[in-house]
Amino acid sequence: MWKGFDVIPAPYLLYLGSSQDPLSIKTARGVAHWRPEKCVGERRLSADAQSLGLANLSYGEAVARGARTMLIGVANRGGVMTEGDVAEVLAAIAAGLDVASGLHQRLRDNKDIAQAAARHGRKLYDVRDPAPNLPVGNGEKRAGYRLLTVGTDCSVGKMYTSLALERELKGRNVRCDFRATGQTGIMIDGAGVPVDAVVADFISGSVEQLSPARSDGGWDIIEGQGSLYHPSYAGVSLGLLHGAQPDALVICDEPGRAHMRGLPGRVLPSLEDTIRVNLEAARLTNPNVVVVGVAFNTSGLPRAAADRLCAETSDRTGLPVQDPVAHGVSLIVDRMLECFASSRRAASAGR
C-alpha cells in the first residue's frame, strides 16, 4: 500500500470558523458531501457563520463523539490563519484532536501550534506538503485498472466526477479507490499526493506511487489536474497522465465557459482535440487507453438545453455524456464496465 502520505485519522470535526462566504467552506462542504460517514460535526464560532447543517460541537463534545482530527476546511483570504483560528487550533489540540489543514500557511510553521502538538502528542497534517523521497517515474505497466479524469481546463469538475464515479462503482459492488491529487481531494479522502506541489522531476513518479500495482481486479479512480491545454499547468497534467497510465479516460468540460481559467482571451480547446491529444499522450505508458465518457458541468445552462447538449455531444462522439451533478454517471460507468468486461467479473466481490 501507498505510504507516501499518512492517512488522516477519521472521524473528523469540520472547522468552519466565522466564515461568511459559502465559497470559503468549499473544502469542508466537499468532505461533508462525499464522506458524511466520517464527519461527527462542525465547529462554528458564531451563529451567523456558514453551516453545513451538522451538529455544532465543542472540542470536548467532538472528542466524546469519537472525532480524531479537526479538518481546517476553510479558505481564508491569502490562505492564512487568523489569531482566532490559531487559538481554536490550540484548543482542539489540547482537547486531544489531530489537526489537518489545506491552507497555504503550514500548521507546522506556527510555533505555538507546533509546540502544542508536540506537548500533547498530536499530529499535524499539512496536506499541501508532498511526501519526502518521492521516486522518479519509470513508466512500467503496473497491474490493475486505472481511470483518470482529464479536462479541457482547470476547475471543470474532475474531482467531483472522480468521486461520483467511485460512488457509482461502489454502489455496484465494484472494488475501487479514489486517488486524490489535490488539496481538497486529499482532505476528502484523507490521503493523496498534492501533485502540483511536487518537484517537477517527480510528477509522474509521485502518481505511480499514489496508484501502485493492484491485483484484486478493482479500479483506481485517479483525480486529474489542470489540462494539457492550460499553458500554466500542462506539465503537471502530462506528468500526471503518464504516471497514472490510465486504462480509461473521462473527459471533463464546462460547455460555454468563456476562456481558460485565469487567462482571459484564451479559448478552451474542442472536446475532439482534448480527446485526441490526451489519448496520444496517454499511449506512451498505456497503449490500450480508451475514452469511456464525457462529464459536462452544465450548471450554467437551463436543464433542457443541458440535456439536449449532452445528447447531441453523445451522438457526435459516440460516447456517453452526462453531467455528474444533474444526471449522475451511470452511463459512463456502464461504458467503462463494458469496455473492461473481464475486470467486472473478477471484481464483483463486494467493496
Next chain:
Amino acid sequence: MWKGFDVIPAPYLLYLGSSQDPLSIKTARGVAHWRPEKCVGERRLSADAQSLGLANLSYGEAVARGARTMLIGVANRGGVMTEGDVAEVLAAIAAGLDVASGLHQRLRDNKDIAQAAARHGRKLYDVRDPAPNLPVGNGEKRAGYRLLTVGTDCSVGKMYTSLALERELKGRNVRCDFRATGQTGIMIDGAGVPVDAVVADFISGSVEQLSPARSDGGWDIIEGQGSLYHPSYAGVSLGLLHGAQPDALVICDEPGRAHMRGLPGRVLPSLEDTIRVNLEAARLTNPNVVVVGVAFNTSGLPRAAADRLCAETSDRTGLPVQDPVAHGVSLIVDRMLECFASSRRAASAGR
C-alpha cells in the same frame, strides 16, 4: 533582466579535487570548453587527478589572477562532498572566493561552510536551488525571438547544441543569449533556472521568467530538458516548451541509441513523431513555431556513416541535419536566419 537567480561572479577557479574519472569532471570541462574566457585556472589536489590543461593554482594565486568564484564542477558518487572537499571549500572561502556547486548536497547545508561564508562575507551558490517566489506561467506572447532545443530523449545533446548555436550566432554578430535550464548549463553560463527542481505548478512560469520579453531583435537560445516521450520527465519538457514559447525548434537525437535513457526496453520515438508532437504542443503558446533543424549526436557511428545519415535525414525531412560536434551548426543557423529574415536585419548590430 531576469533576476530569479543571481549571476555567479566570474572569473572562475575550477575545482577538480582528486577526480580520477574523466566523466566526473564533465561539468568543469563544459565550463572550460564553452567559457574559456571566464576560467583563470583549475585546482587539482594530486598530480594524477584529472586535468583540463589549465594552470593548477592555489587559492591565493587564483585570487591574485582575479578569480572571484570557485566552481565545484565535479560529480562525486552520490553528489556529496568528502571531508577533503569541505576543507578545500573552507580554504577557498578564507582566501576570498565565492563558491558555486551543482552537487546534490547543498553548500549551505554544511554548517562549517555556511559559517565560514558568513564570517568572510562570501556568497554560496547552490545551482540546484530554484529561485524563490517563481511566478505561475501565463502563456502570453512575449516580445523577442526564442529558439528551444528539444529531444527524442534525455542526454542527446540539447545543451551542447544550444551552446553551439549561441557561439555560431555570436560569430555572425547576431545578438543572442544562452538560457540555461540544467545544473551544468547554469554552471557554464553563471545563471539559469534548474527547471527539473522547480515545484510542478511553476515549471512554465520559471521559463517565462528565465527568458523575458526582449526588444533588441536578438534571440534567446533556451536549453531543453528531457523529452515529451520520456515517461519520467515529460511533464518538465512540456512545461518548459510552453514557457519558452519558441519561435524555432531544433530537434536533438542520438541515432542508434538502444533505448530511452534509464528505461531498457523502451524504444526512442521517430524523428517525425518527435517533430509533430513538439510542434503541436508548442503551438499552444506560439502558433507560428517552426522546426529549423536536426542535431544528431553521431559519436557512436563511423564518420562516413554519420555523414550519410545526416544527408539522408535531410533529404527525407527537408531540414538541415548536422552533428554539432563533427559538423558545427552553420546549416541550422542558416535555416533559422532564413526563416526569420526580418530579425536578422534588425539584429545585425554586434553582440
